[in-house]
Amino acid sequence: MFAMSSHPSVIETDLEILRHDCAHLLAQAVKELYPAAQVAIGPTIEHGFYYDFAFPQPLTADELPVIEQRMREIVGRREPIRRDEWSRAQAEAFFTEAGERFKQELLAAIPEGETISVYRQGEFTDLCRGPHGEDTGQIGQAFKLLKLAGAYWRGDHRQPMLQRIYGTAWPTQTELDSHLKQLEEAELRDHRRLGKEMDLFHFQEQAPGSVFWHAKGWRLFQRLIGYLRERQTAAGYQEINTPDVMDIGLWQDSGHWDKFGEHMFTTQTPDERVFVLKPMNCPGGVQVFKQGLRSYRQLPLRLAEFGKVHRYEPSGALHGLMRVRSFTQDDAHIFCSEQQITQESLTICELILSIYRDFGFHDIRIKFSDRPPQRVGIDAVWDQAEQALIQAMQTSGLPYTHNPGEGAFYGPKLEFVLRDAVGRDWQCGTLQVDLNLPGRLGAYYIDADGNKQTPVMLHRALFGSLERFTGILLEHYAGWLPFWLAPLQVVVAPISAPTEAYALEVAGQLNAAGLHVESDLRNEKIGYKIREHSVTKVPLLIVVGQREMQDGQVTLRWLHGGQKQTLPLAQALVELTQQNQYPSNLSGKQPGRLENP
Numbered sequence: 001m002f003a004m005s006s007h008p009s010v011i012e013t014d015l016e017i018l019r020h021d022c023a024h025l026l027a028q029a030v031k032e033l034y035p036a037a038q039v040a041i042g043p044t045i046e047h048g049f050y051y052d053f054a055f056p057q058p059l060t061a062d063e064l065p066v067i068e069q070r071m072r073e074i075v076g077r078r079e080p081i082r083r084d085e086w087s088r089a090q091a092e093a094f095f096t097e098a099g100e101r102f103k104q105e106l107l108a109a110i111p112e113g114e115t116i117s118v119y120r121q122g123e124f125t126d127l128c129r130g131p132h133g134e135d136t137g138q139i140g141q142a143f144k145l146l147k148l149a150g151a152y153w154r155g156d157h158r159q160p161m162l163q164r165i166y167g168t169a170w171p172t173q174t175e176l177d178s179h180l181k182q183l184e185e186a187e188l189r190d191h192r193r194l195g196k197e198m199d200l201f202h203f204q205e206q207a208p209g210s211v212f213w214h215a216k217g218w219r220l221f222q223r224l225i226g227y228l229r230e231r232q233t234a235a236g237y238q239e240i241n242t243p244d245v246m247d248i249g250l251w252q253d254s255g256h257w258d259k260f261g262e263h264m265f266t267t268q269t270p271d272e273r274v275f276v277l278k279p280m281n282c283p284g285g286v287q288v289f290k291q292g293l294r295s296y297r298q299l300p301l302r303l304a305e306f307g308k309v310h311r312y313e314p315s316g317a318l319h320g321l322m323r324v325r326s327f328t329q330d331d332a333h334i335f336c337s338e339q340q341i342t343q344e345s346l347t348i349c350e351l352i353l354s355i356y357r358d359f360g361f362h363d364i365r366i367k368f369s370d371r372p373p374q375r376v377g378i379d380a381v382w383d384q385a386e387q388a389l390i391q392a393m394q395t396s397g398l399p400y401t402h403n404p405g406e407g408a409f410y411g412p413k414l415e416f417v418l419r420d421a422v423g424r425d426w427q428c429g430t431l432q433v434d435l436n437l438p439g440r441l442g443a444y445y446i447d448a449d450g451n452k453q454t455p456v457m458l459h460r461a462l463f464g465s466l467e468r469f470t471g472i473l474l475e476h477y478a479g480w481l482p483f484w485l486a487p488l489q490v491v492v493a494p495i496s497a498p499t500e501a502y503a504l505e506v507a508g509q510l511n512a513a514g515l516h517v518e519s520d521l522r523n524e525k526i527g528y529k530i531r532e533h534s535v536t537k538v539p540l541l542i543v544v545g546q547r548e549m550q551d552g553q554v555t556l557r558w559l560h561g562g563q564k565q566t567l568p569l570a571q572a573l574v575e576l577t578q579q580n581q582y583p584s585n586l587s588g589k590q591p592g593r594l595e596n597p
C-alpha cells in the first residue's frame with residue numbers, strides 16, 4: 001500500500017540516545033570552532049545522526065576532520081549534560097539573544113502548554129526534548145563524521161539551503177569498524193556507478209526521480225518482468241492493466257486524496273477536469289473486479305498488475321533507483337471471502353519466498369503488524385486476518401518480528417525484509433489484508449445463498465518497486481548478475497582476423513538460441529577485451545582462434561571468477577541455453593544457486 005515514512009523517530013533505545021548525544025556533540029564542536037554558525041536540527045537516523053547548520057562561509061569537506069577532532073576532545077572533557085525546563089519567555093529571550101533563528105522558529109512551533117526543555121553541555125545549549133546521557137564522556141570514541149550535504153530548512157526549497165553533516169556512532173570500535181567496512185563495500189557496489197558503467201540507465205534534471213532506461217537496462221527490466229509474470233501466471237494470477245491518469249473523484253472516494261494528496265501529481269485538462277497520476281494501483285484493480293456480476297465461484301480472484309505509479313517525493317530524498325518519483329510495482333490484488341484469507345496468505349507467502357530464493361536471497365525476515373487502536377471492521381474478522389498472517393509467517397519457518405498496533409486502520413500486514421550480500425536490509429515484499437477499500441468503492445460478490453457480500457482484498461507486492469529492486473540486485477551482485485538476467489550475456493572475440501568469420505558464425509548461433517550476444521572484432525589483444533568487458537560486467541567472453549575454428553569448438557572465459565573451458569560449439573549452445581532459463585525452470589537446480597559457474 002502507501003507507506004510514507006517521514007516521521008521523526010522517537011528516541012527509545014540506548015543506541016539512539018548515544019547517537020543523539022553525538023549529534024549534540026557535533027553541534028557543540030561546530031559552535032566552538034565557528035561561533036557565527038547557526039544550528040538547526042540534529043536527529044538520529046539509521047546507523048547514526050546528522051545536524052544541519054547555516055555557516056556564514058560554506059563549510060568544505062576537508063574541515064570535517066577538524067570538527068571530528070574537536071568532538072573527541074569534548075568527549076575527553078567529560079562535560080556534564082544538564083536538562084533544564086524553561087518558560088517560553090525565557091527560551092525566546094535566550095535563542096533571540098544567541099541569534100539562533102532556526103531554534104526560534106522551532107520554539108514557536110511548540111504548542112502552548114507543552115514543556116519546553118533545553119539540554120546544556122559546556123557553552124552549548126540546545127532546544128531538545130531529550131533524553132540524553134549524563135556526560136559527554138559516555139559517548140566514547142566509536143563515532144565518525146561521514147559526509148557533508150546540502151539540505152533545505154524544513155525540507156522546503158523556498159527556505160534557506162543549510163549544510164548537513166552526517167555521522168555514524170556505535171557502542172564499540174568493533175561495531176564502528178564493521179559498519180565503515182560495510183559502507184566501503186556498498187560504495188564499491190553503488191548501483192548508480194554500475195548503471196553508468198554497464199550503460200543501463202540515467203537520470204537528468206528535467207525528470208527528477210524518473211528513470212531513463214537505456215537499451216541494456218530496459219532488457220534487464222523486461223527480463224525481470226518476464227520471470228515474475230511466468231511465476232504469477234503459474235500461481236493462478238490474471239494480469240490486468242489500469243489507466244495511469246484517473247479522475248480525482250475516484251481518489252476522493254477511495255480516501256487516498258485526503259490521506260496522501262500532497263504526494264500526488266495532478267493534471268488539469270482543457271475541459272477543466274482534474275486528474276490524478278496514479279500513486280497506487282488498488283482503486284484501478286477494484287474497478288476491474290466491479291465489472292459484471294461476480295460470484296463466489298470466481299473467488300479468490302487474483303488480479304496482478306505491473307503498474308507504474310507516481311509519487312511526489314522531496315528532491316532531497318531522491319536516491320538513484322532506490323528512491324524515485326515514478327516506479328513500477330509488481331502488484332496484485334486478491335479478492336476473496338473471509339474464509340479464504342488463510343489459504344491465500346499461505347500461498348502468497350510461499351510464492352514470495354520462493355521468488356526471493358530464485359534471486360539468491362536466503363537471509364529473509366518477516367515483520368508482522370497487527371490492529372491499531374483506530375480501525376475499521378469487526379474484531380472477529382481482524383482475529384481471522386491476523387491469525388492467517390501469523391500462520392503464513394510461522395509456516396515459512398523464518399525469523400519474524402511483531403509490531404503490535406502498527407497495522408493500517410484497514411487491516412494487518414506482513415513485510416518481507418531481505419538481507420543483501422553486504423549485510424544491508426531491504427524491505428521489499430508486502431502482504432496486506434484490506435477490510436475497507438472494496439466496501440468503500442462498492443465492490444461485492446454474490447455468495448452461495450444469493451446474497452451480496454463484500455470481498456476481502458489482499459494487496460500483495462513481490463519486490464515492491466521493480467526499479468528499486470533492480471538497484472538492490474545490482475548492488476547485491478556487485479553488477480555480476482546471474483547469467484539469465486545479464487543484459488548483455490556473451491561477447492564473442494576472435495583471436496585474429498582469419499577467425500572473424502567463425503566468430504560471427506558463433507555469435508549468430510547463440511543469438512538464434514535466444515541469448516543476448518555481441519561480437520567484438522576490434523584489433524585489440526584478448527587481455528584488453530577481457531578487462532574492458534569486465535568493467536561492463538559481461539558474464540561470458542567466448543574466444544575463438546584457429547584451433548577452435550578447425551575443431552568446431554569455442555573457449556568460454558567466465559569474466560567473474562575466471563574459469564576457462566574449451567568445448568564443442570554444439571555443447572556450448574545446449575549448456576548456455578540451459579543457463580538462460582528462468583531459475584524456477586532449471587531442472588535439478590539447487591534453489592537460488594544462480595552464481596555464474
Ligand SMILES: [Zn+2]
Nearest residue numbers: 020128129130
Ligand atoms: Zn537533542
Ligand SMILES: [Zn+2]
Nearest residue numbers: 001281282459
Ligand atoms: Zn493495493
